[in-house]
Amino acid sequence: MRSKATLLLGSALTLGVALPSLAADWQALPDQAPSPADNPTTKAKVQLGKTLFFDPRFSEHGTLSCNSCHNVMAGGDDNRPNSIGMHDARGGRSAPTVWNAAFYSVQFWDGRAATLEDQAKGPLVNPIEMGMGSLQDVLGRIDKIPGYKPLFEAAFPGEAQPISADNAAKAVAAFERTLITPNSPYDRYVKGNKKALTEQQVRGMKTFDSLGCTSCHSGANFSGPTLPIGTGFYMKFPTYPGSDYDAKYQLTADQGRFEATKQEADRNLWRVPTLRNIALTAPYISNGQVPTLDEAVRVMAKTQLNKDLTDAQAADLVAFLNALTGEFPVITMPRLPASPNMSVIPPVDPHLKEKPHG
């Protein structure tokens, strides 16, 4: 006896329906993100995490907070090819959006952090990002800001030493787990509101599926299947090397996960990124060299599926991807606790280049 799936497959083939459209499992975004057993999301933790996330004093010169490159007032990134860190330094990769990052099973473009907690510690001490000498230096500044003590105590009640790098990272991760954008037109459509998408967006959705985009960009977050935390969903990029795009956008200059692991099997592997709110996060691709979403869908179709899009296909896909822009929660600004009568930012700056009339 044939299984139901085989029967369906048979019907699909009979009806001339392309296989991938059957395979697609369209999922709406959950309203809440899961939290790990050792870091349940609490209101006090979110409040502390939000405060830390917006506090620029944990960068060498006191000028960059997490939000500087992951701007939650916008698409959760900085709309730049790469971010600008201390001393005007630039990285080779584009800041990924922090919105819905809670749904990834690994963090960073190369998956080198398993959790949001691990990720949160990285940029603080990266010399081309926030540039702090060490996490101990960060804690030294927190210690000089009396108002942080009650926030840490409320977030981690009963702990003998609530102020620690691990707890700061837990709080930032807890805040990030609240950064969810449900109820996009796409979500409302798959929940049953057939008027939520325009005709062009529905066409784009079918094209997205039939071309094979869903083979990587699947699941509620369009970043692949749900895997255990620490297990990344990686793809080779470009899967079809040799197109003109390789040189035009330097697609192979950065070896992706290989740069982190030095394992040959990881060469040119990248975590499959979410497509949620993708319309807001130009420029595109891990190096931020592709300026528009129209160009990005063409680059991806060619490099990953070996397909040349027609103008109509590209336009439909872009229309569909615009339907992935969700609802952003209202966030109140945190009050950054004071270090009364002094600044925690070191006054001596060897890079001082003073000019008059500031």
Next chain:
Amino acid sequence: MRSKATLLLGSALTLGVALPSLAADWQALPDQAPSPADNPTTKAKVQLGKTLFFDPRFSEHGTLSCNSCHNVMAGGDDNRPNSIGMHDARGGRSAPTVWNAAFYSVQFWDGRAATLEDQAKGPLVNPIEMGMGSLQDVLGRIDKIPGYKPLFEAAFPGEAQPISADNAAKAVAAFERTLITPNSPYDRYVKGNKKALTEQQVRGMKTFDSLGCTSCHSGANFSGPTLPIGTGFYMKFPTYPGSDYDAKYQLTADQGRFEATKQEADRNLWRVPTLRNIALTAPYISNGQVPTLDEAVRVMAKTQLNKDLTDAQAADLVAFLNALTGEFPVITMPRLPASPNMSVIPPVDPHLKEKPHG
């Protein structure tokens, strides 16, 4: 017949009360700031102004908003000696707080702008601040962000061309007029709550008056008398040159208002700054070279009043100044309107210094 004032003066002298304490006119901060006839504060204007204030896309590299150096989540400045602009540039002056700036009759340290509206345009095109080539370039970016159009239309209803540099400046000024911090312990004290200040703070308040600090730092904003808009309240700094502080903190390197006017009479003249929330805005003095509030009161007493403070006097003054920290209104974060599918920040960057592993 002697006037009531003279009678009171006589009584004061009889009682041995120092003259300045009688002269002091302690005023609470108003809950609202006045708005000019040609720019009445409206909800729609404040909303637009807040959005512009937090939008980093109106800086050359898309990295700095007004809030970067005038952080309203903190004391309205950046707790740095000077701010860091495009290309890692530094100015010679410390960012003044935006909180209660609405109560000044002139803007900038040297009063070179009459109004908040005029001031708002300056940093955008200052090459060592936000570094935009021109206000026209700013408008060019606004035009590429469709979501700004309805915000401008709502803020300036009925206008044929609502999007303009003047209107953007008006909106930012309208938002800034909401940045008021009433109900500090000092305010509650002068309104009649005698328990609002500690004993030390009351001592500091009397010292502040008897030493003569009130001769400059008077009025509700502690920045001098209320003068017509465009008429600044300036003082010479140092009034008593020659102390060791001159060299230690380079007090005469910047000639103040003279740098703007080139008038000899303006040499070393500075707008008298507010002392509200001064505990939050270290480091101090126009060049940000004085690290602590304790040191700042000593510097000011010596350079402006030719007095050497005792440790007790300095501590009392610092305690009093801490009573000028007010209540900060809750502000919700604006959603920055999107430029879907592209970035308005130019992708070509002649200063690109790429490094791997961003």
